[in-house]
Amino acid sequence: MYKISIKWDRYLFSAAILTLFFVQIAGAGTVKGKVTDDANNSLAGVNIVIEGTAIGASTDLKGDFVIAQVPAGEVTVMASHIGYMERSNIIYVSAEKDAIVNFQLDYDPVSLEMIEVEAMRKTSHIKMDEPVRIEVVSGEELRRSSTDGGLLSALGKQTGLNTRPCALCGSAGIGMQGLDPSYTEINIDGLPVLSGLGSLYGLDAVAVNDISKVDIIKGSGSSEYGAGAIAGAVNLATAEPADISSLKVKLSGGETMQHSFDGNMQRNINGIPLRFSVNYGAEPLRINRNSDDFTDTPQYYRLGLNLSAAKTYSRGVFRAGVRLYGEDRFAGDVDWKTDDRGSADVYGRDIHTRRGEVSLKYSSNHLSWGSWSYESAYVQHNHDSWYGITEFDAQQTKAINRLSFVREWEFGHSTLLQGMYSYNRYEDNLNLLSETDRTDHIPGIMVQHTWKPSVKIVVQGGIRAEHYQKDDVVPTARGSVLYLPAQWFGVRMSGGTGYRPVTIFSLDKAVHVGFDNVIVPEELEPERSVNGSLTLTTRYVKPAHSMQIDLTGFYTRFDNKAVLAFGHEIGSTIYSNADDAYSRGVELRLIWAHIRGWDLSAGGTLSEVRYKDAEGWHDNELQNAYTANASLSKRWNVPAITIEIKTNVFGPQMLPEGRSRSESPVYSIWDAGISKRFSSLNLALSINNITDWIQPDDPFVTSSTGSGKIADSAMIYGPLLGRTIRISIDYTFGGNQQK
Numbered sequence: 001m002y003k004i005s006i007k008w009d010r011y012l013f014s015a016a017i018l019t020l021f022f023v024q025i026a027g028a029g030t031v032k033g034k035v036t037d038d039a040n041n042s043l044a045g046v047n048i049v050i051e052g053t054a055i056g057a058s059t060d061l062k063g064d065f066v067i068a069q070v071p072a073g074e075v076t077v078m079a080s081h082i083g084y085m086e087r088s089n090i091i092y093v094s095a096e097k098d099a100i101v102n103f104q105l106d107y108d109p110v111s112l113e114m115i116e117v118e119a120m121r122k123t124s125h126i127k128m129d130e131p132v133r134i135e136v137v138s139g140e141e142l143r144r145s146s147t148d149g150g151l152l153s154a155l156g157k158q159t160g161l162n163t164r165p166c167a168l169c170g171s172a173g174i175g176m177q178g179l180d181p182s183y184t185e186i187n188i189d190g191l192p193v194l195s196g197l198g199s200l201y202g203l204d205a206v207a208v209n210d211i212s213k214v215d216i217i218k219g220s221g222s223s224e225y226g227a228g229a230i231a232g233a234v235n236l237a238t239a240e241p242a243d244i245s246s247l248k249v250k251l252s253g254g255e256t257m258q259h260s261f262d263g264n265m266q267r268n269i270n271g272i273p274l275r276f277s278v279n280y281g282a283e284p285l286r287i288n289r290n291s292d293d294f295t296d297t298p299q300y301y302r303l304g305l306n307l308s309a310a311k312t313y314s315r316g317v318f319r320a321g322v323r324l325y326g327e328d329r330f331a332g333d334v335d336w337k338t339d340d341r342g343s344a345d346v347y348g349r350d351i352h353t354r355r356g357e358v359s360l361k362y363s364s365n366h367l368s369w370g371s372w373s374y375e376s377a378y379v380q381h382n383h384d385s386w387y388g389i390t391e392f393d394a395q396q397t398k399a400i401n402r403l404s405f406v407r408e409w410e411f412g413h414s415t416l417l418q419g420m421y422s423y424n425r426y427e428d429n430l431n432l433l434s435e436t437d438r439t440d441h442i443p444g445i446m447v448q449h450t451w452k453p454s455v456k457i458v459v460q461g462g463i464r465a466e467h468y469q470k471d472d473v474v475p476t477a478r479g480s481v482l483y484l485p486a487q488w489f490g491v492r493m494s495g496g497t498g499y500r501p502v503t504i505f506s507l508d509k510a511v512h513v514g515f516d517n518v519i520v521p522e523e524l525e526p527e528r529s530v531n532g533s534l535t536l537t538t539r540y541v542k543p544a545h546s547m548q549i550d551l552t553g554f555y556t557r558f559d560n561k562a563v564l565a566f567g568h569e570i571g572s573t574i575y576s577n578a579d580d581a582y583s584r585g586v587e588l589r590l591i592w593a594h595i596r597g598w599d600l601s602a603g604g605t606l607s608e609v610r611y612k613d614a615e616g617w618h619d620n621e622l623q624n625a626y627t628a629n630a631s632l633s634k635r636w637n638v639p640a641i642t643i644e645i646k647t648n649v650f651g652p653q654m655l656p657e658g659r660s661r662s663e664s665p666v667y668s669i670w671d672a673g674i675s676k677r678f679s680s681l682n683l684a685l686s687i688n689n690i691t692d693w694i695q696p697d698d699p700f701v702t703s704s705t706g707s708g709k710i711a712d713s714a715m716i717y718g719p720l721l722g723r724t725i726r727i728s729i730d731y732t733f734g735g736n737q738q739k
Contacts (some may be wrong), residue, residue: 221494
């Protein structure tokens, strides 16, 4: 009896559902339509909703939509799309005939910007409305990604950036588009105060707590950056002094006794906002886990001090800053002592860097005819080092002055005009056939014009003319075009020329491989280049998530490219100008962010760098055939925990003849981290190189003379130090706390 009642209950329930279903069909209709923009272009992904119900649909790629089972009668249909003004129409729905309703949405950039900023403010993104490809990395992401408070570790997961440090020298730069870091112009607040050894031994002096954001410009498409910005430029926007008084400190330490301290204080004194910061880091021990008597990672002590101030006047803002940096770094035989500097029996790289920077800037308020600004910087860099038996002492003095005018015209036109003067003095103790000591007085002028004929097209072009004592006036022309056929898709074409005088100081590889037995058979000529790139960018911005996909193809052709060839005799390095050279490749970038705290960044670069000499074409050594990376993080607002895992994959790089292998192995480095915030306190734990991978080849070999071990820099392609664990604590007193 019990089973029968259950059976009938099921039948009655099913019958009731079918009855309701047929009743609904009998009293429901279909709504169809199309959505276009103000230029009559179809809009995909538009949300169409019947007001007061959960019934709706989205438009397809042709802008069409169909909504079935709409209750009969008078209804309000609403259409909404990110970046457009919302529209609604009242229609009558019946079961006998489909209801047709079409929408034309007007562009609303303000709403798109607000939602995009909210969705991407905590991660990196690529600007869609700029003619030049600009990738923005937020200060919050930098602070979350840095493992030691330094900038380079924070940028390590960015696609297309070669920040892998040299395992022996510890230096690292920011390479792009298959080229060395020395082809990237490093700016701080718009001025190129870092170059050559300055960028390789000065970037870590800039703490991530002092950076509000980083702009990464790949390729030579903009005249705003110098003639030497052949691969692109990186601009570090430092945090400006604020009226809010605050004190922030961060302590971190690792199992190798590596430790760091970062602190910054802001305070308003007599109406002048001041900001002072300290960045200290040390690896005090000579780590030798594999017991080969040589360091696995450089031993170092570094200290950076930064003071900045700002004063607002009725007609503009005046800013000033001072940055001091000092570092002592060593790698080599663990028994090496200071008395062994230059010894042929005990190998060591002992590097001492001292650097000072002073900067001034005045920016006017916007006037009826436009605005103007004046910027000035003075830099002194001293380098005292020994690479094995070779002494390398270098001093560089730079002075930069720049006056800029910006004028906004009618009909989407704007012009940037700059006059500049640079003083660059460099001298070292090397005695080579190629000129090393040089003093340059470089006056110049630059004009760049931007035209926006419509919301879909932006055209930018410019030319820079600078006078070099050796080559007279050198013009460099650059330009870019952005085409946005839809708000979710854009095409960029960029190109330009480049010029770079070459000294050993300016060569990135000289730092990585050292100055052991340097050979320059003839004077190095200035490099000249022509660069072009094509970028396709698409984005999807929804209230809950956002995604950007960026695909770039790049090509650079060189005249007189400076190349390094490792001699068959291990320990020698030969520099010369190539008869012909090029760099080409493709880069893919994916950025995805979800409102629930998920962030995904992934991508890779496939590149080829080759040069030609009297013997034919050669692959550029110390150049990875491809690199890839991925980072996934999840943030819970409650209980304020963030976890992240990331990986970097390094493809093979060609190795010189006479070594145990022709190319390096493919390898990947995995890192993970977790952090927990307690109001003003944040605790973090990171594990670097989780798989404990180190390169299998020993870079230290016995000298051909039998006098001792020397470093074979060609065989330094991966880490020599395995897994490490690091913890950090940071605390904020007053002011705006970082969430």
